[in-house]
Amino acid sequence: MNDSFSHLDDQGRARMVDVTDKDTTARTAHARARVRMAPRTLAMILDQEHPKGDVLAVARLAGIQAAKKTWDLIPLCHPLMLSGVEVQLEPDGDDALRVDARCKLKGRTGVEMEALTAASVAALTVYDMCKAVDRAMEIEHIHLVEKTGGRSGEFRREAP
Amino acid sequence: MNDSFSHLDDQGRARMVDVTDKDTTARTAHARARVRMAPRTLAMILDQEHPKGDVLAVARLAGIQAAKKTWDLIPLCHPLMLSGVEVQLEPDGDDALRVDARCKLKGRTGVEMEALTAASVAALTVYDMCKAVDRAMEIEHIHLVEKTGGRSGEFRREAP
Amino acid sequence: MNDSFSHLDDQGRARMVDVTDKDTTARTAHARARVRMAPRTLAMILDQEHPKGDVLAVARLAGIQAAKKTWDLIPLCHPLMLSGVEVQLEPDGDDALRVDARCKLKGRTGVEMEALTAASVAALTVYDMCKAVDRAMEIEHIHLVEKTGGRSGEFRREAP
Amino acid sequence: MNDSFSHLDDQGRARMVDVTDKDTTARTAHARARVRMAPRTLAMILDQEHPKGDVLAVARLAGIQAAKKTWDLIPLCHPLMLSGVEVQLEPDGDDALRVDARCKLKGRTGVEMEALTAASVAALTVYDMCKAVDRAMEIEHIHLVEKTGGRSGEFRREAP
Amino acid sequence: MNDSFSHLDDQGRARMVDVTDKDTTARTAHARARVRMAPRTLAMILDQEHPKGDVLAVARLAGIQAAKKTWDLIPLCHPLMLSGVEVQLEPDGDDALRVDARCKLKGRTGVEMEALTAASVAALTVYDMCKAVDRAMEIEHIHLVEKTGGRSGEFRREAP
């Protein structure tokens, strides 16, 4: 762990960190979020999923597309060329959806922010799709589960 | 509260809801998120804030700009013309930052998603700025605090 | 019908036409496209649609989102705030999908380009989803079916 | 040709295919579209082209810029860094313009979608520029003419 | 003239100013820039303009499109719906091009930033098109010529 914020220069001014000389390596990141909702809301989502309802499909798409726009959303992120993105939404108990986003890259910077952004936007999209039914939903526990590759090496979050 | 998801037609297919005939009224929304971190990380943010460090300024900006892009991030949101956005970040205890985002509009649709998106992206930006120091940070409790205006009227979240 | 191209000034130079003084009225447009493919490809799309396959859901979403970006794609289009978008994909015989896009607005300009862009991008997305299986697909007959509202009044394409 | 849609996982859920381990090779694609219009409309375009009219210049530009945005328009396309784009518009008989778009890349994925998107958006832009004069124009036969590079090798469409 | 920066709150923190209660009025702005270059470069631009060269057409388009993106480029600008944009480029002596950008809107905020952004990006595009020939070009005197509408009323820059 560093002793200073790498996105700030020695006078505290924001910059896009120079990674020109970093190695191009394979990198992955896995982030997770949880959308807590009324059990009835979850039942409605799962129920309409049976025939061909679009709630989870829309959220998956929104997450994948947001991963590709991370460089535009998070001001100091580097532009990069993701080589793979997966977003999954699964029921977590009877009152929550769990969102898992996984990103891959061969490049000079990690893809944690891409995975976190994908999970967050997929969760926000679930909120949007269901808000007419349940305005008190809450998005919880957005966190990095694991990352591999790069100089800082592997990170795996300890079980809470 | 509705009995069905307004973003889906009667066959479960996604659409951008027709609001052509809704009234143009003043609408506001206030959303909140929390970034939990190690006390030492928070101390570093607050400390570097003294001279002219940019962490909180960058996060505020990222939140404001994300609010303007909500229509592009959340697939079924309507494009709209926000008339005001404020994002504030304050310490919340010794191990968290609280993010408050407030959006305003005179228009045909609510601005909850804009406020939630602003709060989420400001929180993600804090994560990005500090991740070299504290990779285990977590974004918590993204929720709508209050909304006013529109047919569904006022919403105020009850204290948990 | 005009005698000159409204997007060009009297010296042939491109401009974004001044609509400041046009009336704000309700406007609609309906555009259509067709994706012709091998019968086997269509069968695969329809077949995987049964459980919860995403081909048509992804194409619908792509069309809706593209409608919102028309001002950015078509250089002289005005920015506008769509108040409703629907994209439908249906089998058309045994070797084609028909794409129907409908857009609505209360504003100063028509929404033909938005509907045509939605239909085109939904069709391109079908191509993308299926190209590993059938690279010879073709997008046909992108045209305006109908428009209402605005000074030029109603347009309805005659049956071919 | 594959037996399944590569953009869907084995449960039919959309994903951005993992190309991390694909080779970086030179790739090209050539796509074509046709804008059919009244002979008088084509005559107006060609006529105003003589001095310095902008119709074809605007369409060329729109096509080139759209190629660069394909990753944002087509939900499961990978972001990539095009190394060359050309868009040409030529009269095709007395009632049509032919649009040819060619894209190049050194990368891990093909550029068919970029070429198809460039041709489509250039054609839509012609429609936009001329719609005040001829609303019944139609965009036809958007198809891939040829591609080279990549694992699936060369593709060349047979003459119809 | 104000005594404080309206984009900052009383603690110096950035915000998007609340214009919810401002009147919707017609507003215009006219901005100008100058691209100074070697006389030979200007001669090449004007010379290739004769048949159907695209330098000035590309710059015009780039300026018009940039005006539409001002809300995304300038962090605290409001999103707005321009109702007209014109960009003109004319020789200014034998060693410069003058860029004039004019924007119009019926809305709650002025369009100065849109006109200034259009003029700047058109000028940058001239630089891009000609840089292989003349890398020492310089963009000068980007300024607001005139604005009308809104509470602050008319502004007209005095002759220098």
Added chain:
Amino acid sequence: MNDSFSHLDDQGRARMVDVTDKDTTARTAHARARVRMAPRTLAMILDQEHPKGDVLAVARLAGIQAAKKTWDLIPLCHPLMLSGVEVQLEPDGDDALRVDARCKLKGRTGVEMEALTAASVAALTVYDMCKAVDRAMEIEHIHLVEKTGGRSGEFRREAP
């Protein structure tokens, strides 16, 4: 120096130049702009900068983000993956701010346009933040200071 505009083909038509076969090398560019203003305006900026005012922080951010969007703003620029961006704003006498933007890349094309765009947009953002106080500000002398890397080699502007 070339004898022709590389962005135009031999008939004067715009294209995105083919760089597929260029070498991937390290490239840098440094561009500069100046915002001239009333001495009182500069004093206000510097004064509010002491505690934690956001004017310069917002301008820095806007410049960095604009560098990442250059491919979208300047029509014939190639998409590329910047590996580092820095934007600095310093007082220049008592009536101006000097903006310095530096960009880095390992790639096939130069980054002059990225540095020039960053400097221009940072300067425009200063204008936006201060326009309520001083509408007669002017952006001056946007130019390339230096570039390194690439076939055309090093460029360093001579002192004026």
